[in-house]
Amino acid sequence: MNHRLATLPYRKAPELDRRPAPRYRAVVVGAGPVGLCMAIDLACHGIECVLIDEDDRTSEGSRAICFAKRTLEILDRLGTGQRTVDKGVVWNLGKVFLRDRLLYQFDLLPESGHKRPAFINLQQYHLEQFLVERLAGTPVDVRWRSRVTGVTVHEGGVSVTVGTPDGVYALECDWLLACDGARSPIRTTLGLEAKSQVFRDRFLIADVKMQASFPTERWFWFDPPFHPGQSVLLHRQADDLWRIDFQLGWDADPEKERQPQRVLPRIRAMLGEDTPFSLEWVSVYTFRCQRMDRFRHGRVFFLGDAAHQVSPFGARGANSGIQDADNLAWKLALVMQGKAPESLLDTYERERMAAADENVLNSTRSTDFITPKSRTSRLFRDAALQLAGRHAFARGLVNSGRLSLPHTYRDSPLSTPDRDSFAGRMRPGAPCADAPLRAGDAQAWLLDQLGGAFGGMYYAGAQAPDPGLLARLQGLSRLPLPVRPLLLCATGCAGPWRALGASVFEDVEGLYAGRYDAAPGTLYLVRPDQHVAARWRHLELRAVREALARATGQQLEAQTA
Amino acid sequence: MNALQTIARLESPDDFYEALIEAHGGLTDAQSEMLNARLILLLANHIGDMQVLREALAAAREGLDDPAAP
Ligand SMILES: Cc1cc2nc3c(=O)[nH]c(=O)nc-3n(C[C@H](O)[C@H](O)[C@H](O)COP(=O)(O)OP(=O)(O)OC[C@H]3O[C@@H](n4cnc5c(N)ncnc54)[C@H](O)[C@@H]3O)c2cc1C
Numbered sequence: 171m172n173h174r175l176a177t178l179p180y181r182k183a184p185e186l187d188r189r190p191a192p193r194y195r196a197v198v199v200g201a202g203p204v205g206l207c208m209a210i211d212l213a214c215h216g217i218e219c220v221l222i223d224e225d226d227r228t229s230e231g232s233r234a235i236c237f238a239k240r241t242l243e244i245l246d247r248l249g250t251g252q253r254t255v256d257k258g259v260v261w262n263l264g265k266v267f268l269r270d271r272l273l274y275q276f277d278l279l280p281e282s283g284h285k286r287p288a289f290i291n292l293q294q295y296h297l298e299q300f301l302v303e304r305l306a307g308t309p310v311d312v313r314w315r316s317r318v319t320g321v322t323v324h325e326g327g328v329s330v331t332v333g334t335p336d337g338v339y340a341l342e343c344d345w346l347l348a349c350d351g352a353r354s355p356i357r358t359t360l361g362l363e364a365k366s367q368v369f370r371d372r373f374l375i376a377d378v379k380m381q382a383s384f385p386t387e388r389w390f391w392f393d394p395p396f397h398p399g400q401s402v403l404l405h406r407q408a409d410d411l412w413r414i415d416f417q418l419g420w421d422a423d424p425e426k427e428r429q430p431q432r433v434l435p436r437i438r439a440m441l442g443e444d445t446p447f448s449l450e451w452v453s454v455y456t457f458r459c460q461r462m463d464r465f466r467h468g469r470v471f472f473l474g475d476a477a478h479q480v481s482p483f484g485a486r487g488a489n490s491g492i493q494d495a496d497n498l499a500w501k502l503a504l505v506m507q508g509k510a511p512e513s514l515l516d517t518y519e520r521e522r523m524a525a526a527d528e529n530v531l532n533s534t535r536s537t538d539f540i541t542p543k544s545r546t547s548r549l550f551r552d553a554a555l556q557l558a559g560r561h562a563f564a565r566g567l568v569n570s571g572r573l574s575l576p577h578t579y580r581d582s583p584l585s586t587p588d589r590d591s592f593a594g595r596m597r598p599g600a601p602c603a604d605a606p607l608r609a610g611d612a613q614a615w616l617l618d619q620l621g622g623a624f625g626g627m628y629y630a631g632a633q634a635p636d637p638g639l640l641a642r643l644q645g646l647s648r649l650p651l652p653v654r655p656l657l658l659c660a661t662g663c664a665g666p667w668r669a670l671g672a673s674v675f676e677d678v679e680g681l682y683a684g685r686y687d688a689a690p691g692t693l694y695l696v697r698p699d700q701h702v703a704a705r706w707r708h709l710e711l712r713a714v715r716e717a718l719a720r721a722t723g724q725q726l727e728a729q730t731a
Numbered sequence: 732m733n734a735l736q737t738i739a740r741l742e743s744p745d746d747f748y749e750a751l752i753e754a755h756g757g758l759t760d761a762q763s764e765m766l767n768a769r770l771i772l773l774l775a776n777h778i779g780d781m782q783v784l785r786e787a788l789a790a791a792r793e794g795l796d797d798p799a800a801p
Contacts, residue, residue, distance in 0.1 A: 549764055549765065549768045550768050550771075550772070552765070552768075553765060553768035553769045553771075553772055554772060556765075556769065557769055557772060557773070561773075563776045564772060564776075567772065
């Protein structure tokens with residue numbers, strides 16, 4: 171009954187025929203969600219790379235299912251966002267039960283005016299499959315059934331040993347991107363470690379196929395009658411597949427618990443005797459969190475689970491790993507193209523380590539609530555649950571997983587501190603919020619317009635068009651590093667700008683102005699990963715040039731020189 | 732910034748003390764523990780100030796790490 175996807179085509183590597191082996195600029199190891207995104211993102215930035223994976227299938231079984239808005243926005247940029255959302259299941263309502271009664275429910279209350287929902291549920295293999303198919307349209311040199319068995323870092327490059335069904339060969343590259351998962355053989359080969367904390371509990375994770383009448387909601391039970399003393403989570407995925415997590419406790423025997431004769435009665439007790447279902451996949455997990463001390467080792471970078479791992483409560487693993495790729499790809503591309511100093515690459519670690527710590531903290535707190543470590547901790551947990559039925563305040567204490575939100579790079583050396591005063595969340599370092607726009611009769615979304623280049627968003631409000639300003643705005647695209655200008659105006663004010671030949675978008679619902687605290691004249695400089703680099707109340711080319719230099723690490727160079 | 736108030740504030744300390752003990756009347760030890768836990772959560776939310784709560788946590792913990800202290 172296992173879900174197996176088509177085998178991906180293995181080809182013999184050219185190196186094995188002893189042709190003069192080329193030297194590669196970048197090699198990505200691991201075609202999980204993170205490595206796939208990294209390779210495609212590099213290709214989007216015009217960098218060719220080799221992608222190596224020991225397997226020739228997308229990931230099997232019960233892994234990630236919740237993908238957050240920010241991930242979907244990144245996938246939009248990479249070209250698989252729409253397919254992913256079309257296939258996924260959108261949910262907004264969560265219910266929390268204690269024993270046999272509904273304690274409370276929460277609505278994710280998705281803020282309107284975003285192209286993408288707060289979350290979708292989708293099996294990880296579908297997400298990966300779309301990315302694998304997307305590779306076909308890129309120059310990425312993909313090598314399936316190729317296992318990296320050795321890595322040596324030397325002056326100016328990295329040597330990689332690759333084992334394949336046709337023999338072993340060596341690869342030389344400038345940069346190595348280790349996206350080889352939580353056990354990261356590259357980490358081990360290099361003698362590095364990730365300090366880990368194991369959560370002393372076990373979870374039975376079952377993917378169950380059924381045409382059930384459960385609504386598309388996230389249901390979480392504490393101490394339900396069908397599984398006393400433990401917690402249970404029920405979530406819907408695509409293709410009538412449901413994810414059920416049974417907490418088992420530390421003393422459970424993982425081998426025994428995996429057996430169908432143990433699993434089936436548990437599920438029947440939950441669903442009722444009359445609900446027909448079939449088991450697609452079962453595993454027993456013990457969760458851990460770990461993080462490496464450095465994400466960069468010279469010419470080797472660690473991304474995703476290889477760099478940091480969290481327990482799945484709060485859906486942060488794949489979501490944050492994909493943001494790692496989003497953060498590093500443009501930086502690496504600029505450095506490779508000689509447009510930014512190498513020190514820019516150190517900011518990957520600085521920015522993403524803070525994000526990893528936030529994720530570790532959040533998922534550890536959830537895990538501690540679900541699996542209290544002491545009698546007192548359990549007492550307070552139960553007290554919070556009991557109060558939550560009657561008092562709204564206590565619902566805020568109940569933690570069955572906090573939803574994953576993208577990290578704001580608060581103290582990033584790439585951000586230019588505000589000189590003008592602004593309100594709201596779009597401070598330097600924040601991921602840009604989406605907003606609905608209109609160009610003529612066509613609907614558009616802000617983030618789609620930003621794409622993956624430096625962007626300069628100018629808000630003209632209801633101001634009369636100004637040819638001088640337009641010329642300066644267009645001057646952004648002639649800076650040493652081109653900044654793509656994006657002109658925004660209030661509803662109904664586009665006509666006169668168009669008459670001047672400008673391409674302009676109307677802020678149809680006024681959400682751009684609100685979310686960005688934009689007044690006429692406000693300019694945002696946005697990084698290629700759609701995080702805010704700087705903002706001003708007026709467009710001044712000199713300030714933009716300085717902020718751009720800072721956002722590409724020139725200032726870092728100046729400091730260390 | 733608010734600080735934890737440790738000067739006497741209860742108009743009638745005896746009334747409160749009696750009410751506290753009475754609230755536990757007829758409960759088993761386990762039920763009493765639960766009452767205490769609920770009470771702490773209710774009061775913490777009422778105080779609603781992390782700074783004050785941290786100071787209260789520290790004051791309550793004081794001396795407990797040192798077995799010789801009273
Ligand atoms: C039960 C469960 C539920 C989860 N739920 C969520 C969720 O809802 N949302 C979420 O965001 N995350 C979730 N996660 C976490 C998510 O699955 C991982 O964070 C994600 O898969 C990490 O992606 P990755 O690309 O870093 O690593 P992986 O997906 O592990 O990919 C690593 C790749 O490297 C390859 N590889 C390894 N060694 C070598 C080698 N020597 N040579 C060549 N190739 C190699 C492997 O074949 C593999 O393809 C969940 C995890 C579990 C277990």
